[in-house]
Amino acid sequence: MNTPVRLAGFAASAAAVFGLAVLVGRAVGPFDADPAEPAHDTHAEPTHLTPAPAGGTEIPGGLMTSQDGYTLALTDSRAEPGGAVPVSFTITGPDGAPVTSYEVQHEKQLHLIAVRRDFSGFQHVHPTLADGTWSTDLALTPGSWRLFADFKATGGDALTLGTDLAVDGAFESAAPAEETRTATVDGYEVTLDGDLSAGADAKLTLSVSKDGKPVTDLQPYLGAYGHLVALRSGDLAYLHVHPDGEPGDGRTEPGPEVVFHTAVPSSGTYHLYLDFQHDGVVRTAAFTVTAGGTGVTEEKHGGNGEHGH
Numbered sequence: 001m002n003t004p005v006r007l008a009g010f011a012a013s014a015a016a017v018f019g020l021a022v023l024v025g026r027a028v029g030p031f032d033a034d035p036a037e038p039a040h041d042t043h044a045e046p047t048h049l050t051p052a053p054a055g056g057t058e059i060p061g062g063l064m065t066s067q068d069g070y071t072l073a074l075t076d077s078r079a080e081p082g083g084a085v086p087v088s089f090t091i092t093g094p095d096g097a098p099v100t101s102y103e104v105q106h107e108k109q110l111h112l113i114a115v116r117r118d119f120s121g122f123q124h125v126h127p128t129l130a131d132g133t134w135s136t137d138l139a140l141t142p143g144s145w146r147l148f149a150d151f152k153a154t155g156g157d158a159l160t161l162g163t164d165l166a167v168d169g170a171f172e173s174a175a176p177a178e179e180t181r182t183a184t185v186d187g188y189e190v191t192l193d194g195d196l197s198a199g200a201d202a203k204l205t206l207s208v209s210k211d212g213k214p215v216t217d218l219q220p221y222l223g224a225y226g227h228l229v230a231l232r233s234g235d236l237a238y239l240h241v242h243p244d245g246e247p248g249d250g251r252t253e254p255g256p257e258v259v260f261h262t263a264v265p266s267s268g269t270y271h272l273y274l275d276f277q278h279d280g281v282v283r284t285a286a287f288t289v290t291a292g293g294t295g296v297t298e299e300k301h302g303g304n305g306e307h308g309h
Contacts, residue, residue, distance in 0.1 A: 062162035075087075079168070082140060085137060085138050086136075087165070091134070101155075103154055105150075105152055121141055124273075146236050148161070148162045188209065188285070192287050206276075206285075207257050208255055227275040228275075230262065231271045267291050272289060273286050
């Protein structure tokens with residue numbers, strides 16, 4: 001995870017662009033969506049994805065539970081719904097033991113992203129580590145959630161591993177959303193300018209305003225004026241990017257614009273989540289955008305991912 005992150009040249013051999021949904025225009029977090037279909041009483045099983053075929057190209061982060069000898073393992077892959085549900089996990093290393101030493105990246109040793117697979121809930125939290133086990137509380141609604149652990153073990157490479165958490169109870173799938181480039185949250189309006197194109201570098205500009213006036217005093221959050229997560233619809237391939245420039249570098253202004261440079265691995269729909277801090281509060285603005293270009297052939301996979309990134 002570098003600042004800025006340039007992911008040009010990424011190619012994906014395992015992707016399925018199917019149903020998407022995101023709720024935009026309010027603070028993003030777990031919440032119940034308007035019904036798109038009758039409620040179901042579910043005991044959902046976690047879903048996993050297979051790695052790229054032998055000899056295939058590298059795939060984006062977050063699709064694999066294991067890579068380079070490191071494995072993300074939940075203490076319990078099922079949970080009850082609630083506003084503060086305890087969730088714990090370990091990252092085991094090549095020796096099979098829980099990793100206890102991590103390097104700080106963007107002011108934290110590990111970033112945990114939780115998103116419901118229909119994109120109706122999103123959280124970015126920072127668990128605590130004790131004796132090799134990470135612990136945190138999540139606000140969870142019924143359904144299938146994807147958890148991403150973004151970390152760099154001491155002596156290893158930066159990785160993003162993903163796994164599923166099944167949350168029991170009656171659930172309703174959120175309705176698909178059209179492309180949207182404006183989000184409103186707590187009186188702030190955030191607009192997105194720039195286009196995504198498969199395999200090509202793109203400049204994305206996020207502009208923050210409040211009550212119709214540009215916000216020019218954004219506060220640093222995780223060492224930057226903005227923190228962006230991009231997820232591909234369907235398989236939830238994970239792209240974690242940071243802005244062009246950083247506070248105190250002599251050239252980066254604290255708003256209203258936060259600029260990112262990134263590239264997406266394939267054409268299709270992407271969900272973008274911008275965390276920004278102002279007046280001491282971190283807020284999240286969500287967007288749905290479509291990437292053009294030919295990209296790579298997309299295939300649907302199932303099974304249990306074991307390696308690749």
